[in-house]
Amino acid sequence: MNVTGQTRIVGVFGHPVGHSLSPQMHNAAFEHLGMDWCYVPFSVSPQNLEQALRALPALGVVGVNVTIPLKEGALRAVDEVVPPADLVGAVNTVHRRDDCLVGHNTDVEGFTRSLEERGEDMTGRTVVVLGAGGAARAAVVALARMGASRVWVLARRMEQGAATAELARQASPRSQGAAILWDEEGARRALAAADALINATPIGMHPDHKAAPPIPETWLRAGMLVYDMVYTPEMTRLLEGAQRRGCRAASGLRMLVLQGAAAFTIWTGRAAPVEVMHRALANALKEDCPGL
Numbered sequence: 001m002n003v004t005g006q007t008r009i010v011g012v013f014g015h016p017v018g019h020s021l022s023p024q025m026h027n028a029a030f031e032h033l034g035m036d037w038c039y040v041p042f043s044v045s046p047q048n049l050e051q052a053l054r055a056l057p058a059l060g061v062v063g064v065n066v067t068i069p070l071k072e073g074a075l076r077a078v079d080e081v082v083p084p085a086d087l088v089g090a091v092n093t094v095h096r097r098d099d100c101l102v103g104h105n106t107d108v109e110g111f112t113r114s115l116e117e118r119g120e121d122m123t124g125r126t127v128v129v130l131g132a133g134g135a136a137r138a139a140v141v142a143l144a145r146m147g148a149s150r151v152w153v154l155a156r157r158m159e160q161g162a163a164t165a166e167l168a169r170q171a172s173p174r175s176q177g178a179a180i181l182w183d184e185e186g187a188r189r190a191l192a193a194a195d196a197l198i199n200a201t202p203i204g205m206h207p208d209h210k211a212a213p214p215i216p217e218t219w220l221r222a223g224m225l226v227y228d229m230v231y232t233p234e235m236t237r238l239l240e241g242a243q244r245r246g247c248r249a250a251s252g253l254r255m256l257v258l259q260g261a262a263a264f265t266i267w268t269g270r271a272a273p274v275e276v277m278h279r280a281l282a283n284a285l286k287e288d289c290p291g292l
């Protein structure tokens, strides 16, 4: 990569940002397409977020991804919010249009496209979502927009669960959401009626990859979709169990690639080389977490 005064800059704001694999994914895409662009990680603390975003026009930076814990602050800091980022309550991609900062949420698109690619039809489905944080909010909005009729949010904090579940109805009048307290009885009841299970908690993520959400394998039924938003490792304990039970197991790695591809297109106006990005990300993960 040869960075010059002509090189167009995009990047990621995070705190910490060292773990982000997005630079490898996007720089591989730029290289593949022969584009004079460069993706740079910036360590930005929450208290400096607004100042850092406001500096983008002065620096001529085209846009940035915004990651944990800055996504909610970015929603407040941008000038325009493109739906459904307003509903999700989080911005993960900022695009500078002249001096105007436009906020998007590409997690919803990444999750949706990852299901569509697999041919998963969510119409009329009952879906259980584990967790009620940012990833769960994106999943609930995406599921409702895809036609899921019931979305049950299993949460250990009912207030957070209720706010996340409420997004289903807000995203689609055909969809109902409800929060269920995540104890053994609540989880058993919810799973008994579910067509799909989505893990939107960090349980099972490297370096705690030997952990799995406390859902006994016997509650998973053959044919059920089990989707883990965790992508380190690609095959989590939850997904291993799901495969043993004859479920359709889906890793969050594809969502990560596709949310990145959506951001790439927002900034560059070009179709993203999705498979190049997927390979770069998978290789970066292997280097980052050897043996997984």
Ligand code: NAP
Pocket: 068, 107, 110, 130, 131, 132, 133, 134, 135, 136, 155, 156, 157, 160, 182, 200, 201, 202, 203, 205, 229, 230, 231, 252, 253, 255, 256, 257, 259
């Ligand atoms: P977050 O905002 O911190 O939310 C995490 C949620 O999980 C909260 O509701 C939290 O409950 C719950 N939780 C955490 N540990 C739990 C436990 N032991 N038992 C029960 N509930 C628990 O995090 P996030 O941004 O939503 O991210 C969640 C996961 O999704 C992360 O692993 C992240 O890497 C992944 N993710 C993947 C993608 C992708 O592209 N594949 C995109 C976004 C996120 P409390 O609030 O009660 O702690």
